[in-house]
Amino acid sequence: MPDPKILLPADEQVRELERKLAELEEKCAFLERVVHELPANIYISDLEKGVVWCNRTNEESLGYTLEEIKEMGGLEYMYKIVHPDDHTIPDNSIDHYKNFNGTEYGGVFRAKHRDEQEYKWFIGWARAFGKNKEGEVKELLCVDVDMSPQMNTEEQLVQALRENLKNKNRLLLQSLRKREVEVLQLICKGMRTKAIAEKLFISVNTVSTHRKNIQHKLGTANVAELVSLANEAGLI
Structure with a gap:
């Protein structure tokens, strides 16, 4: 049976x-208004180019229009607005999604x-x-x-930063191989190189090599820092 709409007069x-x-x-106008008036910075970030689109709130809170961001380059813009000590946050986010496309990734930064x-x-x-x-x-x-505006006490901020550090260190631990994680766990238990070698049935030189690789990947200088990082990441 013909569609009644097809039989409607042309006008x-x-x-x-x-x-x-x-x-x-x-x-469309309603959704656009929601996106631009939402009290949060919303933007699209290309893994190679950086920010390629943002909402009006982002422009107002950080002082750069989308046209200015595109002109200077999305990655250059990120490094310009983010505190130098927090550049690892966008870097880690990019690294995360270059190797994994699953769940969301988050962080606290200035x-x-x-x-x-x-x-x-933020x-x-x-x-x-x-x-x-x-x-x-x-x-x-x-x-x-x-x-x-939401942080009413210093303790709230401290707790948020602790959680961010925990997530950051968890991401670092993901760079370790299975055997390196095993060695790290034993180091955190206070075991020395020889004891670890005997426990894992490997040579002392192999344990020493694993320790050097672990410290290089995690950016630590000594055992105390290794244990602290593992503890903050929830490994021990």
Whole structure:
């Protein structure tokens, strides 16, 4: 049976299309307003290029328009607004998604408005948004929230930073091989090189090599730092 809409006169079909177009435009305008007025910085970050799109809140809170960000380069922009000590946060996020495309990745960092000297604390989340033909993550959907208005006490901030450090150290531990994790666990138990070798049925030289590799990958200088990092990551 023919579709009744097909039998409508041409002028009525035009009016029907105009009505649907008006509804679509209204929905788009509403969603656009939500995205731009949401009290959070929303942006799309390309793993190679950096930020390629952002909402109005992001522009207002950090002082750079999307056109300015594109002109200077998305990665250069990130390093310009983020505190030098926190550059590992965007770097780790990129590294995370270059090797893994699963769950969201988050972190706590400091960033500042282009016309201000003081940095504000932000907590951010990212998740895979776009992929290339090979199925690898190409773009991230990121949401950053200024924690300054929400942090009523110093203890709240300290707790948030502790959780961020824990997540960061967990990511570092993922760079270790299975045998290296085993050696690290035994080091944290206070075992010396010879005892570890006997426990794992490997040579003393092999244990020493594992220790050097572990310290290099985790960026630690001594056993105390190794144990502290493992403890903060929840390994022990």
